[in-house]
Amino acid sequence: MVTKAKEKTGRWWSTAAAGAGVIALCYGFARYAYGPFVPRFSATFGLTPVSVGVLGGLSTAGYGLGLLVSPKTSARSARGTVLLAGAAATAGLALMALAPNVAVFGAGIVIAGGSAGLVSPGVAQVIGETVGRRVRARAQTWANTGTGLGLAASAFTPLLVFGWPAIWATFAVLGGVLTLIAWRALPRTEPAEVVTGSARGVLPLVLNSVLIGVTSAPYWTFSSSRLTESGLSPAAATWCWFAIGVAGLLGGSAGRVAERIGLRPTNLATWTLAAAGIVLLALPDPGLPAALVSSALFGVTYLALTGLCILWASRVFPARPARGVTWSFLGLGAGQTAASPLAGAAASAIGLAAVFGLTGLVALLAWTQLHPRAAPPSAGRAPGGS
Structure with a gap:
């Protein structure tokens, strides 16, 4: 052994x-x-x-x-x-x-x-x-x-x-x-092994994932448009897309951080950084430096949050992580599917800058996870499904 x-x-x-x-x-x-x-x-x-x-x-x-x-x-x-x-x-x-x-x-x-x-x-x-x-x-x-x-x-x-x-x-x-x-x-x-059991504990995971979808969809869909309307060139927008990807590689460190300080503190700190990155595009004239910072924050926090969802799912379904990840990513996809057209409609009414400002505020709803019923399970505690 x-x-x-x-x-x-x-x-x-x-x-x-x-x-x-x-x-x-x-x-x-x-x-x-x-x-x-x-x-x-x-x-x-x-x-x-x-x-x-x-x-x-x-x-x-x-x-x-x-x-x-x-x-x-x-x-x-x-x-x-x-x-x-x-x-x-x-x-x-x-x-x-x-x-x-x-x-x-x-x-x-x-x-x-x-x-x-x-x-x-x-x-x-x-x-x-x-x-x-x-x-x-x-x-x-x-x-x-x-x-x-x-x-x-x-x-x-x-x-x-x-x-x-x-x-x-x-x-x-x-x-x-x-x-x-x-x-x-x-x-x-x-x-x-064929695993049976209730899905007790999966609802907070799904709600967290839906929130990731709702707050990420405007960024994936409209960030380039927002940068263009603020005066940045297509080449600059391409560099921002590149920054999302490169910074996203740092999201892998979230697992190590979660091991050290716990899943809930890591998740909430990441959500706070995500909100800050999104709100940067609400500035009247973000400019290239702020746009690159926003892109980097979005990349690292999006990959960190989805990675933390996988850890969360593995604690809810320790014997069948694939089942928990499916629940989580279905919630994420549902959030993205619903949020894209809503963000588009809101942009027509109030403008893209306001959309990103509101999206950043929505991201702070993650702090409801301070309540035990909305929080991820602690290490070694599987709420169900195993």
Whole structure:
């Protein structure tokens, strides 16, 4: 047992790195890279704003389907679920690159979006099964920073002179490479036990996740527009997107901090920084320095908060982390889906600056977690589901 524990502790970094690579593929390339390329897609397929919205909705639909499927596939094989996610991302990106028409392009978006729904629960389950308890929190949050890595890697690709199909084909090739690396590096897992029990304790987790979705959606959707209307150039906006990704890599340290001071204090401190970063875009003239600080704060806190959700989910469902992550990320997706159109409508009425000011205030609702019933469970206490 001692030898096994040492093995679990010693190899956590390779498991986390392989998981981060597939997460970078599924989120950074297959899901989030769509937005910056909308003008190019529109020119190729003659898309109207409504069509662009429909295609974005297809990505969200695929994401939701992946989340719903992932607990069952993760129970059969957590490692297989991660590899399936990588294969889906690669196939979706390739289909988009080769699409002769918008219908095939849309099918590729659904498949690529589904990969993002599969990967986070799968990676969480792999780490939960194969990494020692002492370093598990660090492994979970560092793996989750793969999203930031993918965002940083794809940030400047819209500025390349190559046509978008060539860029998307390159993404697909990288996807194949990352999936192969994961196949070689991820430890093999056994089918998980069938776990029954109540979902007691999951509601605070879901509410926290919904709040992440509600407060992040305006930033993902309208931050570039806000920077443009304040006078910054498209190149400056690209640097801000890059800052989100690079700073997001620091979000992996949230697991270590949570080990030292506790999950609730870490979560609340991160929420406070997130509110500060969002509010910076409410300034009348943020300028490039404030915009970069805002982007960096958003990147690090978004990745930290989603990583902390994975730790929270693992405490609610210690034997089946994938189930808890699915609940959490469904809440996040629901919050984003509801908040994007609401933020757009509010922007038409009161302006984007006011929208970001209000969003920052909404983020402070996280301080209701000072109440024990809204707080995450402490280490070693599983409220249910195990």
